[in-house]
Amino acid sequence: xxxxxxxxxLAYGYGHPSFDGYRPAGFDRPLQTFYGEVNGAxxxxxxxxxxxxxxxxxxxxxxxxxxxxxxLRAADLQPTPRPGDDAQTR
Numbered sequence: 348x349x350x351x352x353x354x355x356x357l358a359y360g361y362g363h364p365s366f367d368g369y370r371p372a373g374f375d376r377p378l379q380t381f382y383g384e385v386n387g388a389x390x391x392x393x394x395x396x397x398x399x400x401x402x403x404x405x406x407x408x409x410x411x412x413x414x415x416x417x418x419l420r421a422a423d424l425q426p427t428p429r430p431g432d433d434a435q436t437r
Contacts, residue, residue: 358378358381359381359382359385361374361378362378362379362380362381362382362383362385363382364379366378
């Protein structure tokens with residue numbers, strides 16, 4: 348497994364534009380393509396994670412707003428006494 352990971356890292360590294368003069372001519376195009384594909388997948392992954400995070404935040408706030416709305420409705424139906432009201436009624 349480590350050999351596969353190391354091979355993928357080397358292939359990605361040698362696909363970088365700064366290695367143009369060091370790559371064998373036969374591997375030039377495939378390594379550049381691999382480098383571009385990995386970068387594209389990384390960009391798409393970051394965008395997807397950001398949208399998932401945004402959805403999670405939206406669900407959290409929606410749930411919070413629903414709980415607050417339920418509490419406000421319950422407060423309208425059953426008013427709670429204020430701390431100073433007990434002293435005034437005695």
